Amino acid sequence: MTADIAAILAIDGIATGAVYALVAIGTVLIFTVTRVIFIPFGDIAAFTALTLAALDARQLPGTVGLVVVLACMACVMELASLARAGELRAAPKAVLGYLVLPLLAVGIVWLVMRISPPMPIRIVLALLLILPIAPLLDRIVFRPIADASVLLLLTVSVALHFALVGLGLLFFGPEGVRTEPLTSLALDIGDVHVPGQTVLILTAALVFSGLLFLFFDFTLLGKALRATALNRTGARLMGIRPARAGTIAYLLGSLMAGVSGILIAPVNTIFYDSGFLLGLKAFVGAIIGGMISYPGAALGAFGVGILESFASFQSSTLKDVIVFSLLIPVLLWRSLASQHSEEEVEE
Amino acid sequence: MTGMLSIENVSVSYGKVEAVRNVSLSVEEGQIVTVIGPNGAGKTTLLMAAIGLLRSTGRMLFRGADLAKVDVEGRVERGLCLVPEKRELFSDMSVADNLLLGTYSLRDRSTTRKSLDDVFDRFPRLKERSKQAAGTLSGGERQMLALGRALMAKPKLLVLDEPSLGLAPLIVREIFRTIASLRSLGVSVLIVEQNARAALETADYGYVLETGEVIQSGPADTLIHDPKLIAAYLGGH
Numbered sequence: 146m147t148a149d150i151a152a153i154l155a156i157d158g159i160a161t162g163a164v165y166a167l168v169a170i171g172t173v174l175i176f177t178v179t180r181v182i183f184i185p186f187g188d189i190a191a192f193t194a195l196t197l198a199a200l201d202a203r204q205l206p207g208t209v210g211l212v213v214v215l216a217c218m219a220c221v222m223e224l225a226s227l228a229r230a231g232e233l234r235a236a237p238k239a240v241l242g243y244l245v246l247p248l249l250a251v252g253i254v255w256l257v258m259r260i261s262p263p264m265p266i267r268i269v270l271a272l273l274l275i276l277p278i279a280p281l282l283d284r285i286v287f288r289p290i291a292d293a294s295v296l297l298l299l300t301v302s303v304a305l306h307f308a309l310v311g312l313g314l315l316f317f318g319p320e321g322v323r324t325e326p327l328t329s330l331a332l333d334i335g336d337v338h339v340p341g342q343t344v345l346i347l348t349a350a351l352v353f354s355g356l357l358f359l360f361f362d363f364t365l366l367g368k369a370l371r372a373t374a375l376n377r378t379g380a381r382l383m384g385i386r387p388a389r390a391g392t393i394a395y396l397l398g399s400l401m402a403g404v405s406g407i408l409i410a411p412v413n414t415i416f417y418d419s420g421f422l423l424g425l426k427a428f429v430g431a432i433i434g435g436m437i438s439y440p441g442a443a444l445g446a447f448g449v450g451i452l453e454s455f456a457s458f459q460s461s462t463l464k465d466v467i468v469f470s471l472l473i474p475v476l477l478w479r480s481l482a483s484q485h486s487e488e489e490v491e492e
Numbered sequence: 493m494t495g496m497l498s499i500e501n502v503s504v505s506y507g508k509v510e511a512v513r514n515v516s517l518s519v520e521e522g523q524i525v526t527v528i529g530p531n532g533a534g535k536t537t538l539l540m541a542a543i544g545l546l547r548s549t550g551r552m553l554f555r556g557a558d559l560a561k562v563d564v565e566g567r568v569e570r571g572l573c574l575v576p577e578k579r580e581l582f583s584d585m586s587v588a589d590n591l592l593l594g595t596y597s598l599r600d601r602s603t604t605r606k607s608l609d610d611v612f613d614r615f616p617r618l619k620e621r622s623k624q625a626a627g628t629l630s631g632g633e634r635q636m637l638a639l640g641r642a643l644m645a646k647p648k649l650l651v652l653d654e655p656s657l658g659l660a661p662l663i664v665r666e667i668f669r670t671i672a673s674l675r676s677l678g679v680s681v682l683i684v685e686q687n688a689r690a691a692l693e694t695a696d697y698g699y700v701l702e703t704g705e706v707i708q709s710g711p712a713d714t715l716i717h718d719p720k721l722i723a724a725y726l727g728g729h
Contacts, residue, residue: 232561365592365601372582372593379580382543383645384568384597 146458152337154454160343160412162450163350167405168427169434169446170354171398176436177374178394179387181287181298184306186402187424189279192313193406194415197271198322200254203261207316208274209251215281216247222285243284247277264325268407275403279395288388306421313417321419324410346408353404354443357397370394426453426468433475495553496521496649496680497542497572502550504534504541511537512548513704519649524671524681526691526712528725529701535684536577538701539653542682543567543574555648568597571648577657579638583627587618590626590637594644604644611640614670632663639670649680656687668694688725692716700725 146154168186175183192208199206220243227235254270262270286305290297330341360367373380373390381387409415409423430449434441449468456467497519504512512534519525527535541548544564552559554572562570582590591611595604612619615636621629626637635655642650655671656664664687672694674681685691692698692712700708700721708715715721 230561365596368585368589368593369596371585375582375584376580378545378576379582380593381545381564382568382574382576382580383593383641384565385593386563386565 149336150458154458155451156337156339156343158451158454159447160346160450161453162430162447163346164405164409165423165427165430165446165450166350166443167353167401167408168424169430169442170357170439171401172424172427172431173434173436173439173442174357174370174401175391175394175398176431178370179283179287179291179391180295181283182295182302182428182436183279183395183398184299184302184424184428185279185282185309185420186398187420187422187427188306188309188313189275189399189402189420190406190409190423191415191417191420192278192317193271193275193403194324194410194419195313195317195322195417196274197267197407197410198324198415199317200258200267200271201324203258205255205258206271206274207313207318208271208278209254211312211316212247212251212274212277212281215278215285216244219281219284220244222289243281247281250274250277264327271407272400272403275406276396276399279399279402280392283391283395287391291388291391306424310418310421313420317417319417321414321416322410323414324407326411327408342408342411349404349408353401354439357401357439360397366393422465426450429468429472429475432472432479435479495519496523496555497682498553499538499542500551500553502538502541502548502552504537504546504548506537511704512541514550515701515704515706517699517706517709519680519682522675522678522680523697524675524683524695525697525699526683526685526695527699527701528685528688528691530725531686532703533701534704535701536653537704539574539576539651539682539684542651543572565597568645571646572651573642573645573647573649574651575638575642575653575655577653579634581626581634581637581641584625586623587626587629587637588622590641591618591622591644594641597645607644607646611643614643614673615640632659632666635659635663635667636670639667643679647679649682650674652681652683654684654686656685656690664690688721689716692726 168190172183172186175181196206196208220240223239223243224236227233227239250273254274257266257270282305286301287298290301326342327345328341332339332341332344361371369380369385370390370393372383373385373387377387426449427446430446431442433445433448452471453464453468457464495518499515499517502512502515503510515538517525517527527538529535537546540546542552544559544562544567554567554570559567582593591608592604595601595607617633618636618640621633626634629637652671655667659667668690671681671683683691683695692715695712698709698712698715699706716726
């Protein structure tokens with residue numbers, strides 16, 4: 146391997162890592178606020194890519210059907226639980242949140258699509274369609290078992306992923322898609338050729354993690370989310386509803402996953418089931434960061450991306466084997482490190 | 493007289509064990525009321541039920557409205573705020589952020605700046621440490637922060653669980669002086685305490701809780717001179 150090839154592989158790895166980083170940050174965000182390890186996150190990213198591809202082809206994306214079905218289910222469940230609690234006064238608000246708002250997103254997409262909007266608008270439309278999915282799934286699947294153990298939540302999360310893959314096949318069909326490149330520009334640093342898409346991916350990752358950081362540090366809502374993650378009882382005593390904090394976490398996380406899906410779609414061919422590997426690799430990155438640290442998760446995700454890039458140069462068939470084998474030493478090191486700190490506490 | 497909080501025949505159970513049995517008590521507007529009693533008498537359990545973190549039977553009215561269908565967050569929005577025994581601070585966040593989160597339940601946050609200044613006036617130590625993480629504070633400072641954070645929510649009734657627990661005597665005196673000064677703000681207070689003397693010296697009215705039941709109640713200055721209580725709770729001080 147020459148230095149040139151190493152540089153190209155490194156740049157490629159950093160770009161892949163940036164995509165994983167967005168999903169990893171979303172995974173950590175949702176885990177800390179709701180205790181759910183949201184495995185279907187990669188699916189959300191893949192669905193965004195498929196949605197954008199359909200919009201590019203001037204077709205109504207399968208996401209529309211998915212959102213309508215989920216919105217109806219969530220609304221019925223919310224009304225049923227309100228009726229059981231004898232709180233039907235809150236029904237209009239529930240209908241607005243779980244039915245009207247998601248359908249409004251669908252309606253906007255349907256209307257705007259008729260005027261054949263340019264690329265940036267199509268991206269916004271794709272994100273708009275993706276955003277309601279995770280919060281609606283949260284209402285349907287996770288809200289009824291919100292107090293369950295992390296293990297049970299994880300099991301349900303895995304099941305939900307398989308359900309989503311099936312729904313993906315139903316709504317999007319088996320064809321793979323690759324969207325138009327967002328830019329054809331390229332950058333030459335010395336002898337190394339950096340594609341514009343790579344620059345774009347890195348910029349987007351930095352911008353969106355930066356925005357998240359600003360949101361956490363400078364808005365009361367962002368602080369409330371952090372507070373819920375740190376101390377659930379304390380947050381409730383401040384009047385912060387964990388369910389509401391969860392919805393916001395799912396919305397923000399979906400935005401991160403959606404952006405990563407849009408960034409990766411021109412580079413890789415995306416199928417209805419492509420999300421799993423993306424989500425799993427981001428999850429490995431998040432685990433390296435201990436599932437609680439955003440910079441840790443981002444660094445871990447970059448590490449995974451770079452390792453994958455070099456591994457695929459050595460042996461493209463074994464690249465996933467190499468990446469996931471990394472998990473074992475990392476988990477060993479993590480468990481040893483955390484034991485060490487517990488001993489220190491006892492002293 | 494308008495009732496701030498009235499608890500009527502409330503019982504709380506952990507499985508088959510009844511930790512609080514048929515307790516009734518009331519807090520009037522502007523009053524400081526204390527519940528004293530030994531460890532394990534059910535004091536904390538009673539407060540957890542009042543804030544809605546534990547299920548209970550019986551009736552609870554807050555400013556005339558039934559609390560049965562109101563969740564914890566709803567009670568906080570109505571002005572019923574708990575400072576729990578464990579303080580429940582956000583330890584990785586700064587002192588200032590902890591205080592700001594106290595205003596989360598308020599509709600109108602235009603007075604946040606003034607509330608923050610008021611808390612800093614009351615507890616200058618918090619101002620000095622406003623950028624520090626809450627987890628780095630000493631026990632007394634943590635209690636001040638928990639109290640300050642609750643005051644940011646502009647409570648109508650402040651419920652304090654063992655505010656003196658684990659604090660040095662000098663700090664205990666300071667905390668109780670602060671509690672007494674809340675009267676002038678028009679805030680009613682319900683304190684649960686093991687430090688019976690400090691609590692009764694501050695309070696207007698007191699209840700004695702033993703093994704989950706109210707065994708005695710009366711004006712605080714009567715209770716403090718009651719020979720039986722002196723022997724049981726006040727003798728050592």
